[in-house]
Amino acid sequence: MSIVDTLVALNPLFLVALLPGFLLLAHLVQYVIDPHRIRANDVPGPFVAKFTEAWLGWVAAQxxxxxxxxxxxQKYGPFVRLAPNHVSISDPEALQIVYAxxxxxxxxxxxxxxFNIRRTLFTTRDRAEHTRKRKIVSHVFAPKSTREFEPHIRAHVGSLLRQWDRLADGGAKGEQGSDGQGGWKGHNGRVWLDALPWYNYLAFDIIGDLAFGSPFGMINAGRDYAAVAVTQSDALSGNEKVTTTYIPAVQILNDRGDFSASMGVLPPWVRPLVRKLPWYANGSKAVKNLAGLxxxxxxxxxxxxxxxTDLLSKLQEGKDDDGNPMGRDELTAEALTQLIAGSDTTSNSSCAITFHLAANPSVQAKLQQELDNALGTxxxxxxxxxxxKRLTYLExxxxxxxxMHSTSAMGLARIVPAGGLTVLGTHFPPGTVLSVPSFSIHRDKATWGDDADYYRPERWMERDPALIQRAFNPFSFGPRACIGxxxxxxxxxxxIASVLRRYHFVLENPDxxxxxxxxxxxKPLECRVGLKRREL
Incomplete structure (x- = not known):
């Protein structure tokens, strides 16, 4: 028995006291050895990030x-070290290399x-498995297939307009009421409300209808709720007697995103320990509830x-190279992926676009003129x-x-393959983790102009199309780009066409x-606007 074993046997707390020192030593050794030549390449970054993933973990959790x-x-330049083995590269040219x-x-x-239920098209890291899944799923999102979904989308947009018409008519009369999201009130001929939850209801009802065969009913109910399975194993095994309860699905999805993004930047061996902390424990519950949904x-x-005809029916039709369809658990996991990918992204983007149009009256008026000319009365x-679909200014x-508001704004991490990658003249050996942050390249002034920090649609008609498309990354790039x-x-x-043609928006607080x-x-946290019906 070693001296350490003897001390631990005599006093278990010795191990607890020893662990921080051991971790510090391990990180110092890694920094000195520099296996991925990040220090040798003189990549700058926050001091703590040189030695531990804790800096990025803390930033992500905030x-x-x-x-x-x-x-x-902005402080260090295009190359920044975010963790001992993670380099962020803020340059549009890097997109074409890292994600090619x-x-x-x-x-x-x-x-x-x-990970939730089982590996999906989004979470699998195995190249062969991703190829198999993409073959099964890709036909679902072909242009011809997506056009078959239009009637479902239009039906739910119509439901939203009816709700907003009701509120706008009440607002014009000076009425007020509660919608569970801070309420609405009439003032100066408008109804003042938070548009974000309504866009959440719309997005969830659309994707619920497409991915699961029926909407969650959030628009008509005016609230966030959805059924989840209490016992998942019975349902996944084919037992149709599923006991359900109800949860706030939008909130659960938010909690799951916070949890997974924060957990993902930590070393895998730390994650089981961190899950026991109160904040992370709440996230684990959200993951389980989302699977139950x-x-x-x-x-x-x-x-x-x-x-x-919807996403689920087309997923059921898909087959791999051997002619095999997806099993029940895989079908469920992929349907959940479509729910996650197709709800938050749509609602966040709709909310952000509405905010910027309300903040820029001249842009709103120009768009409404284009819509009036195209759609008439x-x-x-x-x-x-x-x-x-071909309206230039709407696009x-x-x-x-x-x-301006990339819903997927962070740099998505990739592992450098055998042979390494050379990016902007710097060579990174195999195993290095690289990422290119969309938030930053979408503000690259060399690409977008000196006013890149401001919302101005006209730049899309003024700048070199090849230049801006090279730096435009809302759906990622390469073989793992968004399939939807x-x-x-x-x-x-x-x-956007339906809502802006029907209503005029102003911000509740323009400052x-x-x-x-x-x-x-x-995600936006809220979008408080005043809206009123337009006269067409």
Missing amino acids: GHRSEVVHKVH HGNGALKSDFYDAF AVAAVSKRLAEPSGR EDDPVAHYEDV AVINEGLR RNLAMMELSII LPLDTREGFLR
């Missing part, structure tokens, strides 16, 4: 990772923190076949995609909103910026 990393880049097709780079263990919804749909208040308004891009753009086009919090996605 909810403003992208803004903090951007400020660090065929470069061999894989997702890092950051994505292990998002998918289990309950898929079980209900499979028990009541409908023959309708058509009775149907909900736009058809065919009528708006610029949406793209500028996605630039076509669906997302169709949704946003219909939502306040759009406040956000970032988990995995960067």
Whole structure:
């Protein structure tokens, strides 16, 4: 028995006292050895980040990772060390290298923190497994397939307009009421409310309808709730007698994003220990509840076949190279992925675009003129995609909103493959973790102009298209880019065209910026606006 073993046997607290010193020594040794030549390449960054992932873990947990990393880049330059083996590169040219097709780079263990039910198209890190899953899922999001989803999208946008018409009519009369989100009130001929929760309800109802066969009913109820399975194992095994309860799904999704994004930047061996801390324990509960939501919804749909065309039906049709469809647990996990990917992203973007239009009256008026010219006095208040998909200024308004408020704003971590990668003249050996932050490259003044920090859609008609597309990254880039891009753009086009053609918006407090919090996605916290019906 060694001296250490003897001391531990005599006093278990000795191990607790020894652990911090051991960790410090291990990180110092790694820094000195410099296996990935980050120190040799003279990559600057916060002092603590040289030795431990704790700095990035703390920043991520505070909810403003992208803004903090951007400020660090402004201080140190295009290369910044975020952790002992993680380099962030803030340059549009790096996008084409770090995330390129065929470069061999894989997702890092950051994505292990998002595991739920089983590996999905988003969370798998294995190249062969990703190829298999993408083959099964890709047909779902082909342009022809996404057009089949339009009637579902338009129906829910119509439900939102009816709710806002009701509130606007009451607001014009000076009425007020409660909507569970700070209430609404009539003043100066407008209704004043928080648009964010309503966009959340809309996005959840749309993707719930598409991914699970029926909406959650949030728009009509005017509140955040959804059924979750109490016991998931029975449902996943095919037992249709699923006991459910109800949860605030939007809040659960927010909690899960905070938890997974913060957990993912920590070393894998630390995660089981950190999960026991109160804040992380709440996140673990959110992960379980989110899985229960998918289990309950898929079980209900499979028990009541409908023959309708939606994401779930197309996922069921998909087959791999051997002709095998997805099993029940894989189907459920992929449907959950579509819910996560298609809800927050749409609601966040719709909210941010509405905020910027309300903050810029001349832009709002120019867009409404384009919509009036294109749609005329058509009775149907909900736009058809065919009528708006080629509207130049609408596209610029949406793209500028996605630039200013990228829902996926952080740098997505990739592991340098065998042979290494050379980025902007600096060579990184295999195993180095690299990322390119969308938040920062979307503010690159060499690309976007000196006013890159401001919302101005006209830049999309003025700047070199090849230059700006190279630095525009709302859906990521390369083989792991967002597979639902076509669906997302169709949704946003219909939502923004319909809402802005029908209402005029002003900010409740024009002096306040759009406040956000970032988990995995960067979310607005509220969007308080005054709206009134337009006369067409």
